Amino acid sequence: MRLVLVGAGHAHLHLLNQAGTLRTAGLDVTLVAPAAFHYSGLASGVLSGALPSAAARIDVAALAAAHQVKHRQTTVEAVNRSARTVRLAEGADLPFDLVSFNVGSTVEDPMALVGALDVWPVKPLSRLFDLQARLEAMLRCEGPAPRVVVAGGGQTGFEIAAAIAGLCARHGRQADVTIVSRSSPHWGPAAALASLRRHLETRGIGVLAGEVVAREAGRCGLTDGRSLPCDVLVLAGGLVAPPLISGLGLPTDEAGRLRVTPALHAPDDPAVFAAGDCAVIDSAPRPPVGVFGVRAAPVLAANLMARARGAALRAYEPQRRWLSIMDLGDGTGLALRGELWWRGRAALWLKRRLDLGFVAAARSLRPGA
DSSP states (O other), X not given: OEEEEEOOOHHHHHHHHTHHXXXXXXXXXXXXXXXXXXXXXXXXXXXXXXXXXXXXXXXXXXXXXXXXXXXXXXXXXXXXXXXXXXXXXXXXXXXXXXXXXXXXXXXXXXXXXXTBTTEEESOSHHHHHHXXXXXXXXXXXXXXXXXXXXXXXXXXXXXXXXXXXXXXXXXXXXXXXXXXXXXXXXXXXXXHXXXXXXXXXXXXXXXXXXXXXXXXXXXXXXXXXXXXXXXXXXXXXXXXXXXXXXXXXXXXXXXXOEEEOTTSEETTEEEEEEOGGGEEETTSOOOSOHHHHHHHHHHHHHHHHHHHHTOOOOOOOOOSSOOEEEEOSSSOEEEEETTEEEEEHHHHHHHHHHHHHHHHHHXXXXXXX
């Protein structure tokens, strides 16, 4: 049975490692993904200058070769579910019996700001690493630090702003960063958010209510007519699934994520599976956080093998509470789990241990490691 894996996200990295077991179950596996995967948990550390970009990079091509998985280093442009084929970017059609999507998310850009001068979306992560190089070039010039506006008041926006402040500090400069949030941030306990805002204010980061709708040289405009000085605009707003998912012709949620059953397949097409940021379980919706792709991976592997064998599928039950740790770009972190939180160096130490451990395990060339 032909299995096509589209994307090399957290869940599919696990499937690469289990390729031998998948073959034993009768699955002929082909991966369609770029040659490298950049791990999101370490992205802010790279942006702040604390880590080299190589620390977050996983060589997908090497993993596929080591596990004897056919690898097409390209992207999928469209899916023909009735013909059971995926259309590759170069125009070729790849047949499948089962297909699984683990393609992550992209940044919402309703005003089509991407493409304007110095507008940087946080996804794909390779753009974030390009942003770091751009900011470093600006910081090496004489004069004040670049004026940065981060559009998005969620956890991602705050973490990106903190990372940029950390990069400025490494160059001996005081940051000039404004987070523009559509609404009052509510993604963590009120006490934690208040503590974080006070901490960020001392490092040159402010928070402003509004929404960025325009970009011109040296400024960006808000919905209420205000205009902010802006040398660099970072888009860190709502995360949505890539257009490929909506193109499947299957039900999606308001963020374009494929609606799947607890067994991780589309209710209307049992041959289509998905996990991670691009999917949502209707009965247990969760935000697009990497931990869910990691935890879903063993269930996804088991269910793909069960489908090949004609066996019963397992249900994935995402946890109700999860640990999330922000890298604050100054050697400290903010850890959140439900209503519990703590900020300090110990939080960042734990984050580094978990994230570097994941990357090390994903890079392993030992089948089943």
